[in-house]
Amino acid sequence: MPQSISPPATSALGSAIRVMVVDDSVFVRGIVSRWLSEDPAFELVGTFSNGKAALGDLDRVQPDVVILDLEMPEMDGLTALPLILKQRRNTTVIVASALSRRGAEVSLKALTLGAADYLPKPDATKGTFATDDFKRELMEKVRSLGLKVLRQAGRAPLAPPPTAQPQAAALPSQPRGPIRLRPYSVSDVSLIAVGSSTGGPQALTRLFAVLGPYIDRIPVVITQHMPPTFTALLAEHVTRAAGRQAAEGQDGEALRAGRIYIAPGGKHMLLERDGPRTLIRLSDGPAVNFCKPAVDPMFDTVAQIYRRNALALVLTGMGSDGARGAGIIADAGGSVIVQDEETSVVWGMPGATASAGNASEVLPLQAIGPKVIAMLARRRG
Template sequence: MTVSVLVVDDSGFFRKRLTEILTASGQITVVGAATNGREGVELAEKLRPDVITMDYEMPVMDGISALREIMAKRPTPVLMFSSLTYEGARVTLDALEAGAVDFLPKNFEEIARDTSQLQKVLINRVLDVAKSQPRSRASVSAPSQPVVAPVHRREESKRPSVRPITRSTVGGSRSETVAADSPRRSLRKTAPRHYAVVGIGTSTGGPVALQKVLSVLPASFPAPIVLVQHMPASFTPAFAERLNKLCKVEVRQAEDGDLLKPGLALLAPGGKQMMIENRGGQGRVRILPGDERLNYKPCVDVTFGSLARSFPGKTLGVILTGMGADGKEGCRMMKQSGSVVWSQDEKTSVIYGMPMAVAKAGLSDEVLPLEDVGPRLIEGVS
């Protein structure tokens, strides 16, 4: 079964080249092309594609306005193209908040070359986006309960809606059984646990997920937080600024030598690796050049692995929505050192890749819907 794509871009060259690359895959069919946002909205309603690729700077109607209208009428997975500038980052973050699933840099020089690597990235990204769960900014997931991990079978959704669920405490010392559709307040709260640091790793869908989690935390949150989001180097400064304006905790891009402090969230800079050292009980950031042998820069496994070594048994790792399996090995190291791991559930993940890898490996102490992660951090971290 092929994936149908609608290309929305005011550049005739870009539309043509994008269509050629996607069609050549044999897995994708370009069913239409629009020259501006208004045409894009109309063709999206008429053609009902599986994926829409969208430029943001277009005449008649810009990409963000078109995206919001599409998400209001018929939510569809959208892949945005953006420039690698501060303004491009700001607009892309607006697009992600408005409902876009993911983004790619719009580089005319690269897309003009017949490079197999570029074609592979573009095709794989479209195919991955097609598997996502699009949702408008206004949509709110129905309340759901955290379930015991690991979740070994994707077929869970086929079971009756009311079923017993066992919820483990962080320490695993006790459990309780409730109905799947019971309100969360019916569960007994577990005693808060002291953590030296909370690490959160994510990828596709992560900017919005992190915003939702961090924005509920109080300024007095008792643990330092380190954030790893797959994102280009030119985007992370704008993303950190955005989070800092929206959250009570302080959020900024990490720099080499930064000290971990309660109520401070440090975002790994794009294109580099962030490691955490323990110097006399004090956490300190080390920023290293991006290793070309690693697919991700920054990489969740690298940061989580350093947390496992520096603060064994005193770290909480949280894996949110994202493609691939980055974070699984870092979480394995955390578990082996006696630390705790949570992962996002399938229903609220834009892409259930990274959290699924962690849960299926039996590494998750708790599997939580996104809307519960922030409140659970407030409840469970002392």
Template sequence: MAKIKVIVVDDSAVVRQVNRETLARASDIEVIAVCPDPVAALEKMRQQWPDVIVTDIEMPRMDGIAFLKKIMAERPTPTVVCSSLTQEGAATTMEALAAGALAIITKPALGVKQFLQDAGNDIVAAVRAAARANMGHVRTQARPRLAVDAVLAAKNPAGTGSSAMHDTTDKVVAIGTSTGGTQALEAVLTQLPRTSTGIVVVQHMPEKFTALFAQRLNSLCAMEVREAQDGDRVLPGRVLIAPGGRHMLLQRSGAQYLVQVRDGPVVNRHKPSVDVLFRSVAQVAGRNALGIIMTGMGDDGAHGMKEMHNAGALTVAEDESTCVVFGMPKVAIEMGGVAKVVPLDRIAQEIIAYGR
């Protein structure tokens, strides 16, 4: 099979060297060029176009945002952003995601070489996932269920036990997504009216990025969108985004739903984890919930969606035709936890119909 052709763009010689060496060790990846800035990269790309671009954002001659916008306008290409884990870096990287970048690899201000060497597997995995991405929809076998038990123990699902679990008119929509999810969530949430059912979301994203992501969505949506804090109510017209680096669980207080935000072990390589959220929704909301799993690499959320389905919740997966990466929805469908499969442009309609 043909190797994945990658161009690395970074003004740091150390980063270029480490990323080249890391990717070159993967037998299915070929680094065709390393460039100190986007202008040099574009010259190389005119000679040989890459399958995946790995790029920094803050660079000389042309900033990474302008570079991304140019690429996505002319020839959309899967792009992984390697960005600084700072408040300023997070703000810029959110612009990159909005411009079409698929994934974020964060790097510290100090000790970058050691960090990138330690994060080699993550970089390779991100490139492989990006190479499989369906860029036509990017806009300007399952592992055993064990990891989630460390955060939230399995119980009899709501709906198979006491009917008291359902003595409320409150409903909740739970959404899980990963690679390609920032654009997909924007496409869905901007279509929803202000009075839509309360929504809880896990989007795989590093710490410091989720607050800015929520702020961006809040500026675009009729619904209130914010990064979740422990004890926040799930209310009509409100979207709560799980904070990066912490899990989010649904809880019940009387007839009301609220969220618990807490630390814990990484689940399915992620924190926050979709499986953790979905399992909690299955346990406390049961048939009062709608679960939606969208574009993403891996299988996080598939087991939790099956538990929601078993508890009587309505469950929906994004169709392969619109997924950037058809990983998480595919596994959820194969496990039998999905009642309906719809393309991205119909997911908002499912949420509106459910609220009625």
């Protein structure tokens, strides 16, 4: 049975992030609801077993964030998603799906329809659903996206209790004061390295639809925070957008100009010099910045090999992964462009990079492609 709670109340202490959970699994609704209810930053405003029931109560409960399962009876998430966004334009939607190719396909389709982010769900039948990693990822995504909704609506978030521990990975980084910019390298660009997370699949396809025809003389490496299966499907989407071959990087593979290499889910993608060649090395080391693959390890090796000939792009994403590695690239003489806050789904990774003074320029997504094309046009010989 659907359950809904009263509409929002104002408070001098600030606003909690109002969350609706839509999932046909009683178990999933129960455990996610419990997690949310245990944190005063969130207010659970409704739980529903299908999209049709959720739509019927949407205007009354006024959620800031909807966690929307994609596989449901009566009305599935893919059908409900555009209806939710049409009915509540200021609500953000996180879609949830199984860790399978079908789940990845539907999740990426949902992103094209306006979902802000996705959650690959562990298999509840195998007892792996209530894992610490999944709980942390869910709570961080709801928190980061919810805070953006509150800011856009002019609503102050609830202050955390004095005993609360800061959640650096969850909160978007906000530069304090003027952003200090690094100079662009005057050397030719020999490689483009891209880091992205929340909102990244949408940003990557838009960016490489512009850049594709101009990368024939250099390779591109990308780390997008995604699990296995999802990264292989992302490569297919980027291939179609760019008109150039994109694929998961393979251990020992030599980089080739005109190719796009995406870090496979569950592995860090590093680069290694082998005489005149640059090879991909996949690492099964521990997560970095709670991520695997992570951007920082890739950026570190990019800086070691390409130095002033490296161009790094830090796109939309939660947390701060890539900020440290971008600083290493900048220290080595390379260039770093970060996506601006307005066009980012979450200004965590790019905001942290800019705040640290590691960016050469902060640009809206639609301006990054033309800027990169202009930099590639000056290549000599």
